[in-house]
Amino acid sequence: MKAVDIYLRAKHDVSNQLQLINGYLELGHYEQAKAAAERWTQRVHEEQQLFRLPWPAFLEAVVNYQTTASRYSWRFEVNSKGDAASDAFVTSQFDRWMSFIATIPAAYKQLIEIELFDEEETIDVHFILSGGDYSDVQGDEAFDWVISDHMITAAFKINR
Incomplete structure (x- = not known):
């Protein structure tokens, strides 16, 4: 996806959120407007944490999937500084996982969560999918x- 397309999609998302908040305010639903603003603020904060990682290839892959895989919503929990040496490995694991979940049929939009945690000797990485029926799914040897x-x-x- 081209940079202009990504920019336009991001603008569209922001516009939708602002219209939602404005609608709540016009109707006098101040608590709902506040909750919508807090959700949007949290989402922006999560993405800011993600984009501080020293993993440009991984970040590009995430943005690519976010803008092309519309059947997912996204959430990030980043409690890691990452390490520049792991970019290619994390990216290949993420691509492998996205290919794996793309084969799972879904009736509804599913949630992808990416969690990254610094431990003393490692960076722990979790890719999570929820919102579907996974009773027939079996993993492979990759994870x-x-x-x-x-x-x-x-x-x-990821060992440090």
């Missing part, structure tokens, strides 16, 4: 899997 009827977690560690 440590936790699969339930309604959530799939693929985890791995």
